[in-house]
Amino acid sequence: xxxxxxxxxxxxxxxxxxxxxxxxxxxxxxxxxxxxxQDCRKEPKLLMSVYSSGNEDGRFTAQLNRASQYISLLxxxxxxxxxxxxxxxxxxxxxxxxxxxxxxxxxxxxxx
Amino acid sequence: xAGVAQSPRxxxxxxxxxxxxxxxxxxxxxxxxxxxxxxxxxxxLLIQFQNNGVVDDSQLPKDRFSAERLKGVxxxxxxxxxxxxxxxxxxxxxxxxGLAGDGGLDTQYFGPGTRLTVL
Numbered sequence: 001x002x003x004x005x006x007x008x009x010x011x012x013x014x015x016x017x018x019x020x021x022x023x024x025x026x027x028x029x030x031x032x033x034x035x036x037x038q039d040c041r042k043e044p045k046l047l048m049s050v051y052s053s054g055n056e057d058g059r060f061t062a063q064l065n066r067a068s069q070y071i072s073l074l075x076x077x078x079x080x081x082x083x084x085x086x087x088x089x090x091x092x093x094x095x096x097x098x099x100x101x102x103x104x105x106x107x108x109x110x111x112x
Numbered sequence: 113x114a115g116v117a118q119s120p121r122x123x124x125x126x127x128x129x130x131x132x133x134x135x136x137x138x139x140x141x142x143x144x145x146x147x148x149x150x151x152x153x154x155x156x157l158l159i160q161f162q163n164n165g166v167v168d169d170s171q172l173p174k175d176r177f178s179a180e181r182l183k184g185v186x187x188x189x190x191x192x193x194x195x196x197x198x199x200x201x202x203x204x205x206x207x208x209x210g211l212a213g214d215g216g217l218d219t220q221y222f223g224p225g226t227r228l229t230v231l
Contacts, residue, residue, distance in 0.1 A: 004154075008152075042224070043203060043222035043223060043224055043225055044155065044203075044222050045222070046219050046220075087154050087155075095168065098143065098160075098207060098218055098220075099157060099160065099168055100157075100220070101157075102154030102155050102156070103154050104152065104153050104154045105153075105154055
């Protein structure tokens with residue numbers, strides 16, 4: 001099993017819709033998780049951190065399910081500008097430094 | 113505040129040639145990372161520096177890749193000789209301390225990357 005797995009998509013949804021995608025991780029010792037956003041041909045940028053059961057920031061909600069070892073990202077009232085690749089990130093729990101492991105990303109496309 | 117700077121932005125070389133990338137992290141950031149991102153995949157850590165020391169280079173193909181951060185500020189990544197499968201975007205990132213603790217983790221800030229094409 002890969003350390004971090006994501007549905008690659010693409011998810012193609014109309015503007016205004018709600019969309020959610022999951023990320024599963026293999027190591028139960030992982031304590032904190034992140035979602036990064038990467039626009040086409042741009043660098044990744046931190047979107048949200050998840051340290052406990054979940055986190056909400058405006059239209060974005062990240063939830064953590066430790067029992068099933070997955071985190072999810074929910075986007076409400078989607079905008080055209082939300083079109084991007086969303087990367088799930090899990091810290092390497094065996095690293096004494098700040099090594100993080102990226103998933104392959106989920107592509108999201110919002111249509112007018 | 114200036115972000116992470118990288119150069120060049122694009123590079124096209126033939127296989128077996130050499131290439132070098134440069135990165136200047138955010139001022140004051142002690143930790144610097146080099147990632148390789150192949151099309152359709154997430155970034156993969158190649159090497160991590162804490163000041164001028166290597167913290168993790170377990171995924172760096174040391175037979176052809178090398179990196180240095182001599183004065184603990186900017187860094188160079190070199191590939192010699194390049195192979196076709198090295199075609200990717202090479203991302204540099206930095207964080208203030210990089211030290212993990214209590215579940216917290218310093219945010220990594222990425223540069224725009226260098227897109228390498230090996231023909």
